[in-house]
Amino acid sequence: MAFNSARFSLTMRWMFVVAVLAVPQVVLAQAQWQATVGAQSKDKGHQALAFLPNEIWIHAGDSITWTFVTDEIHTVSFLRPGQTRLPFQMGCPGFSLGGSATFDGSTCVTTGPLVKEQTFTVTFLATGNFKLVCLVHVDMTGVVHVLDRSATLPHDQDFYDDQAAEERHDLLSDTDKSIHHDHDGNHERDDSDRTRSPENQVTAGVAEISATAGGPQTVALMRFVEPTTVIHAGETVEWSNLGPVTAHTITFGIEPANPMPPSANVTLDADGARHAVIDSPADSVNSGFITAAPQERVGLPQSLLPPSLGGTVTRFRVTFTHPGVYPYICALHDDLGMKGKVIVLP
Numbered sequence: 378m379a380f381n382s383a384r385f386s387l388t389m390r391w392m393f394v395v396a397v398l399a400v401p402q403v404v405l406a407q408a409q410w411q412a413t414v415g416a417q418s419k420d421k422g423h424q425a426l427a428f429l430p431n432e433i434w435i436h437a438g439d440s441i442t443w444t445f446v447t448d449e450i451h452t453v454s455f456l457r458p459g460q461t462r463l464p465f466q467m468g469c470p471g472f473s474l475g476g477s478a479t480f481d482g483s484t485c486v487t488t489g490p491l492v493k494e495q496t497f498t499v500t501f502l503a504t505g506n507f508k509l510v511c512l513v514h515v516d517m518t519g520v521v522h523v524l525d526r527s528a529t530l531p532h533d534q535d536f537y538d539d540q541a542a543e544e545r546h547d548l549l550s551d552t553d554k555s556i557h558h559d560h561d562g563n564h565e566r567d568d569s570d571r572t573r574s575p576e577n578q579v580t581a582g583v584a585e586i587s588a589t590a591g592g593p594q595t596v597a598l599m600r601f602v603e604p605t606t607v608i609h610a611g612e613t614v615e616w617s618n619l620g621p622v623t624a625h626t627i628t629f630g631i632e633p634a635n636p637m638p639p640s641a642n643v644t645l646d647a648d649g650a651r652h653a654v655i656d657s658p659a660d661s662v663n664s665g666f667i668t669a670a671p672q673e674r675v676g677l678p679q680s681l682l683p684p685s686l687g688g689t690v691t692r693f694r695v696t697f698t699h700p701g702v703y704p705y706i707c708a709l710h711d712d713l714g715m716k717g718k719v720i721v722l723p
């Protein structure tokens with residue numbers, strides 16, 4: 378049996394050629410990754426203000442498509458390192474909005490405020506670790522690790538799909554009593570409930586911040602927890618926002634174009650709470666944004682409390698002088714079902 382060395386050599390050479398042709402195709406294939414933005418309960422009352430998942434490892438040249446799935450607005454935004462964050466209405470100055478973008482860390486990239494069924498695709502051109510934020514919500518963050526094409530990625534798409542489903546479930550089913558209510562919008566009062574409201578007290582939203590190794594995320598209850606309040610003429614109702622991050626308003630009558638500042642008929646109580654007097658269901662009153670002060674950070678000025686100019690307020694009070702039915706909304710979240718009414722008896 379003669380060993381055909383010439384033939385063996387030819388075969389080896391042919392296999393080598395095949396290998397050389399095949400390997401670059403595997404390495405160069407640019408992957409398309411999928412992630413989601415936000416999550417909501419069926420009644421839209423519970424909103425996960427989160428990127429799901431919020432940490433992804435990819436190769437330079439790969440793309441990620443974010444799919445928006447909520448009625449609440451969000452953005453997908455990558456700022457330059459150290460760049461000052463602007464309101465979502467301003468986004469990234471000079472960047473033209475569209476369905477896709479490329480990002481290498483040198484310029485800011487963002488969507489406008491998007492809702493369910495919209496998507497945004499970013500192709501990452503350079504290696505690095507890039508922070509992902511939503512310009513609508515602070516404490517809604519993530520990170521994209523862009524590795525060299527020769528690096529091995531730790532996870533595949535199935536892993537991220539599973540992780541996103543798990544985080545979505547954990548956030549929306551948060552069992553903390555302060556944020557739990559049933560999905561019909563009814564709040565069952567419980568004597569052990571630490572946020573149980575005394576008479577004339579209304580919880581105007583609840584929120585909690587949690588985190589993964591990819592960064593903080595928030596779950597918010599976009600509801601007036603006690604949507605109907607019954608009082609007598611001359612009494613005062615007090616609304617309190619129990620959550621960080623998410624602003625709400627208490628708005629009677631005509632909704633102003635800009636709900637952020639209080640209407641002119643709102644005054645400040647000595648403890649800084651805003652206060653209005655309503656004489657008739659025809660009156661219009663807007664609390665302005667009721668929200669917690671931003672989290673303190675070393676190196677930044679102390680945030681303001683009222684009555685300082687620009688100070689934040691977590692409470693709003695209304696004194697009702699006459700009987701009647703007074704419907705109101707949160708101007709930011711009425712589309713999610715955040716509405717209530719005050720019934721004033723004689």
Ligand SMILES: [Cu+2]
Pocket residue numbers: 582599624625626707708709710711715
């Ligand atoms: Cu609201």
